[in-house]
Amino acid sequence: MKENQRVYTNEEIGIVFPLYCLNPPKMVREFLYRTKFETKYLFAIATYGNLPGAAMQELQNTVKDYGYQFDYMNTLLMVDNFLPNFEINEELSKLPQKNIQEHMNQITNDIKNHKHFIPDTTERDRVLSDMCKSLLIQQDKGEAAKSFIVTQKCNHCGVCVKVCPAANISASAQTTFGNQCESCYACIHACPQNAIHLKNEKSPVRWRHPEVSLEELIASNQQI
Ligand SMILES: Cc1cc2nc3c(=O)[nH]c(=O)nc-3n(C[C@H](O)[C@H](O)[C@H](O)COP(=O)(O)O)c2cc1C
Numbered sequence: 001m002k003e004n005q006r007v008y009t010n011e012e013i014g015i016v017f018p019l020y021c022l023n024p025p026k027m028v029r030e031f032l033y034r035t036k037f038e039t040k041y042l043f044a045i046a047t048y049g050n051l052p053g054a055a056m057q058e059l060q061n062t063v064k065d066y067g068y069q070f071d072y073m074n075t076l077l078m079v080d081n082f083l084p085n086f087e088i089n090e091e092l093s094k095l096p097q098k099n100i101q102e103h104m105n106q107i108t109n110d111i112k113n114h115k116h117f118i119p120d121t122t123e124r125d126r127v128l129s130d131m132c133k134s135l136l137i138q139q140d141k142g143e144a145a146k147s148f149i150v151t152q153k154c155n156h157c158g159v160c161v162k163v164c165p166a167a168n169i170s171a172s173a174q175t176t177f178g179n180q181c182e183s184c185y186a187c188i189h190a191c192p193q194n195a196i197h198l199k200n201e202k203s204p205v206r207w208r209h210p211e212v213s214l215e216e217l218i219a220s221n222q223q224i
C-alpha cells in the first residue's frame with residue numbers, strides 16, 4: 001500500500017476487503033487504481049455486515065477503466081461493526097444464521113477450482129448503492145474521526161496509533177485525529193481502555209475477530 005510503483009505477478013492473486021458504505025474503503029479503491037496485476041486468476045472478496053448493494057458489480061465496472069477485470073468476486077456476510085446502527089452483542093447473536101464458515105469454505109473451494117463468477121446485481125441493490133452515494137462522498141472526506149470522543153480513560157498507550165491503517169492518529173500529549181480517516185473504527189474497537197466513542201454509537205461494547213490478535217493487527221499496519 002505504501003509503495004508508489006506496484007506490480008504483482010503470481011498464478012493467482014486475490015484481494016480481501018470490507019465494505020464501508022456499500023463500497024471498498026477509499027484506500028482500497030486507490031490501491032486498485034494504482035496497481036498492476038500480472039496473473040491468470042484475479043479475485044476479490046468483500047466482507048460486509050448487512051447489505052452489499054451493487055458494490056461488486058460497480059467495482060468490476062470501475063476496474064475495467066484501469067485495464068483489468070476480476071475473474072471471481074464474492075461477498076462474505078460477517079459481524080456488522082458499524083457502531084452507529086448496530087449493537088455488537090446483538091450482532092454476535094446473529095452469527096449462527098450467518099453460516100460464515102460454510103460460506104468461507106464455498107469461496108475457498110471456488111478459488112481453488114479457479115471458478116469464474118461475478119455476483120448478480122438486482123434493481124434493489126442498485127437503488128441502495130445510489131442512495132449511499134452522498135454518504136460515501138462524506139466518508140471519503142476523511143473527517144469521520146474528527147467527531148470521535150476520547151474520554152479521560154485514555155492513558156496514551158498509543159495502541160490506536162498503531163492499529164490505524166491511515167496513520168491518522170497522534171497520541172502524544174493528547175489523542176488527536178487528522179483528515180485521513182477511513183472510518184474503519186479499528187482505533188475504537190482496539191483501544192484497551194475503551195476510551196474512544198462515537199457520539200451516536202448504539203452501545204460501548206467493542207469487538208475484534210477472535211482469530212485476529214491485537215499484535216497481528218498492529219504488525220499488518222506497520223505504522224511504526
Ligand atoms: C464505517 C462502516 C461502514 C459500513 N458500511 C457497511 C455497508 O454499507 N454495508 C454492510 O453490509 N456492512 C457495512 N459495514 C460493516 C462491515 O462491512 C463489516 O462489519 C465488515 O466485516 C468489517 O470488516 P473489518 O472489521 O475488516 O473492517 C460497515 C462498517 C463500517 C465500520
Ligand code: SF4
Nearest residue numbers: 154155157158160191
Ligand atoms: S488506544 Fe485508547 S488509551 Fe491508548 S492512546 Fe489511544 S485512545 Fe488512549
Ligand code: SF4
Nearest residue numbers: 164181182184185187
Ligand atoms: S483507526 Fe480510527 S482514525 Fe484511523 S482510519 Fe480507522 S477510524 Fe479513522
